[in-house]
Amino acid sequence: MGLGRSFSVALVGLAGHIVEVEADIGQTLPAFVLLGLPDASLTEAKERIRSAARNAGMPLSPRKLTVNLIPASLPKKGSGFDLAIMMAALQAAGDVRPSGGTVFLAELGLDGRLRPVRGILPAVMAAVNAGRPDVVVADGNRSEADLVPGACVRSFSTVAELLLAFGADPARVVLPPEEAEAGPGPVAPAAAAGRAPDMADIAGQQEARTALEVAAAGGHHIMLVGPPGAGKTMLAERLPGLLPDLPDDHAMEVTAVHSLSSTAAGLTELLRRPPFENPHHTATAVSIIGGGSGMPRPGAASRAHRGVLFLDEAPEYDRAVLDALRQPLESGELVLHRAAGTATYPARFQLVLAANPCPCGRSDEKGIDCTCTPTQRRRYFGKLSGPLIDRIDLQLALTRLKRSDMASMQGQEGTAMVAARVARARQAQHDRLGRWGHVLNAEVPAELFKGPLRLPRRMSVDLDRAMDNNVLTARGYNKVLRVAWTIADLAGQAAPDRDCVGLALAYRQNERMAA
Amino acid sequence: MRAKDKLGRSGETLAAAYLEQAGQRVVDRNWRGPAGEIDIVALEGATVVVAEVKTRRSVDYGHPLEAITPAKVERLQILARQWLQAHGMSSNGYRIDAVAVLDDGEHPPVIEHLKAVG
Numbered sequence: 001m002g003l004g005r006s007f008s009v010a011l012v013g014l015a016g017h018i019v020e021v022e023a024d025i026g027q028t029l030p031a032f033v034l035l036g037l038p039d040a041s042l043t044e045a046k047e048r049i050r051s052a053a054r055n056a057g058m059p060l061s062p063r064k065l066t067v068n069l070i071p072a073s074l075p076k077k078g079s080g081f082d083l084a085i086m087m088a089a090l091q092a093a094g095d096v097r098p099s100g101g102t103v104f105l106a107e108l109g110l111d112g113r114l115r116p117v118r119g120i121l122p123a124v125m126a127a128v129n130a131g132r133p134d135v136v137v138a139d140g141n142r143s144e145a146d147l148v149p150g151a152c153v154r155s156f157s158t159v160a161e162l163l164l165a166f167g168a169d170p171a172r173v174v175l176p177p178e179e180a181e182a183g184p185g186p187v188a189p190a191a192a193a194g195r196a197p198d199m200a201d202i203a204g205q206q207e208a209r210t211a212l213e214v215a216a217a218g219g220h221h222i223m224l225v226g227p228p229g230a231g232k233t234m235l236a237e238r239l240p241g242l243l244p245d246l247p248d249d250h251a252m253e254v255t256a257v258h259s260l261s262s263t264a265a266g267l268t269e270l271l272r273r274p275p276f277e278n279p280h281h282t283a284t285a286v287s288i289i290g291g292g293s294g295m296p297r298p299g300a301a302s303r304a305h306r307g308v309l310f311l312d313e314a315p316e317y318d319r320a321v322l323d324a325l326r327q328p329l330e331s332g333e334l335v336l337h338r339a340a341g342t343a344t345y346p347a348r349f350q351l352v353l354a355a356n357p358c359p360c361g362r363s364d365e366k367g368i369d370c371t372c373t374p375t376q377r378r379r380y381f382g383k384l385s386g387p388l389i390d391r392i393d394l395q396l397a398l399t400r401l402k403r404s405d406m407a408s409m410q411g412q413e414g415t416a417m418v419a420a421r422v423a424r425a426r427q428a429q430h431d432r433l434g435r436w437g438h439v440l441n442a443e444v445p446a447e448l449f450k451g452p453l454r455l456p457r458r459m460s461v462d463l464d465r466a467m468d469n470n471v472l473t474a475r476g477y478n479k480v481l482r483v484a485w486t487i488a489d490l491a492g493q494a495a496p497d498r499d500c501v502g503l504a505l506a507y508r509q510n511e512r513m514a515a
Numbered sequence: 516m517r518a519k520d521k522l523g524r525s526g527e528t529l530a531a532a533y534l535e536q537a538g539q540r541v542v543d544r545n546w547r548g549p550a551g552e553i554d555i556v557a558l559e560g561a562t563v564v565v566a567e568v569k570t571r572r573s574v575d576y577g578h579p580l581e582a583i584t585p586a587k588v589e590r591l592q593i594l595a596r597q598w599l600q601a602h603g604m605s606s607n608g609y610r611i612d613a614v615a616v617l618d619d620g621e622h623p624p625v626i627e628h629l630k631a632v633g
Binding site (some may be wrong): 027029030061062063253 | 572578580581583588614615627629630631632
């Protein structure tokens with residue numbers, strides 16, 4: 001009798017904090033008091049715990065039960081604390097033996113079943129990092145928790161089995177009847193729906209294919225401007241296929257974000273493929289950046305972390321949404337402030353923008369069919385602010401397909417061939433940049449271009465002239481250099497020559513075509 | 516007498532015996548005051564103990580102690596002062612106790628006693 005103690009994890013963004021759960025039984029009339037900034041869903045835990053414990057044959061003590069969640073100042077939400085609170089309460093009553101440093105992460109069903117919760121991967125990672133590798137989760141979360149190296153995971157399907165494992169009196173524990181249907185199980189990895197989009201499907205657009213390859217190889221942001229039907233969306237959808245599998249640490253980051261945001265709890269394996277997020281242009285800033293009431297949740301930009309964020313019909317988005325992307329484009333993370341706390345989510349995505357050349361979409365290189373007024377055209381592209389466009393490394397104009405392009409559809413290179421070249425170029429970047437701790441040309445800081453990666457003057461002469469003519473910003477200057485290095489890597493050259501720089505510069509200057 | 520009243524009566528008798536055994540002296544039972552009824556009044560030394568007794572056959576509809584709500588405790592406070600007044604005693608030095616009796620009619624009844632609940 002007296003005091004019980006167990007542990008759980010509270011997630012603030014992706015950062016997990018160990019929460020100590022204390023339970024005290026006082027010699028006074030029955031009550032259940034929950035302290036330590038619980039939110040509404042956590043306050044409901046009282047009723048779930050009372051029912052689950054009783055239905056497992058181990059009712060809570062008919063006395064005043066005071067449960068304290070420590071640290072009290074940290075806001076806590078959600079149902080993942082259910083199990084830890086119940087274990088602390090039963091320890092206080094002496095019904096089970098002390099659980100030591102074990103961390104409990106599960107929601108309770110009224111019938112005494114353990115239910116999976118969201119965010120298991122980051123929670124278990126936090127537990128392991130805090131030196132508490134013993135974790136108990138619901139069966140439905142088992143495979144996700146097992147992904148964390150160093151975790152010692154135990155899983156149970158019912159409270160009754162768990163109580164027996166923690167020394168409860170077998171004569172009292174009530175095992176629930178065997179049931180065929182046990183709630184939603186772990187979600188099977190999405191079966192490849194048909195065939196993944198392949199580069200071989202794209203007719204013509206040789207220049208765009210090359211630009212896409214450069215974008216994939218160096219991790220550059222890309223904008224595709226072209227008339228309807230030119231294949232902008234097709235191209236964008238094929239970018240993830242060109243990217244190599246994620247290394248272990250990146251895969252953990254991506255899986256952690258998706259563990260938080262997936263509605264069906266329970267990932268079964270690390271997400272190895274770069275994610276592809278394709279929000280509709282009516283999306284709000286919160287849905288893309290993340291947010292929501294209480295503790296902010298990740299948005300599309302964070303779900304696209306280490307993958308591709310594709311904004312089709314980019315000028316149709318709210319300007320506020322587009323400009324909100326400027327910060328993650330620079331820092332690779334989103335810091336969201338809300339009343340309940342501040343959450344930091346990673347958002348190092350590759351941005352792909354697609355746009356028509358004008359609202360009517362008929363102004364291609366000649367522009368004679370276009371029915372838009374100059375004001376309409378300016379307003380359309382005005383949505384894409386200068387600072388945003390400036391952050392796009394590759395700006396590409398697509399042209400209307402010709403009949404000869406349609407005919408040339410046979411014999412186009414497939415994704416596998418292009419991806420192999422991308423992989424070689426990435427290896428070259430890794431070999432060159434590894435000693436400075438960078439992986440991709442797109443991440444190289446400007447200092448390196450002034451120092452160790454400085455190009456001979458005769459190679460960068462065109463670039464210098466563009467800078468002198470006020471065509472390029474300082475940021476643009478460095479972006480061209482980054483792209484030039486990627487072009488050189490794809491070509492197997494040790495360093496970019498004047499042609500590489502010239503091509504990179506050409507990718508940059510299409511931005512003026514719309515003005 | 517109805518079954519539930521019979522059960523309540525037998526529970527109060529069991530509780531009174533329990534309190535006597537625990538060193539209290541029962542001085543009044545089922546005292547009716549303006550605000551309701553007190554089950555047991557006992558003396559523990561100089562302290563007046565007003566005890567509320569709840570009897571149940573099982574915990575299927577909750578533990579008997581759960582039926583002693585904050586509102587009920589509040590009413591017992593008023594009753595206790597009324598009893599003290601009616602007996603010409605000063606209204607300090609009293610306390611409220613709760614006694615739960617679980618009696619399923621087959622096994623020996625289980626009695627739980629909580630002191631100073633109000």
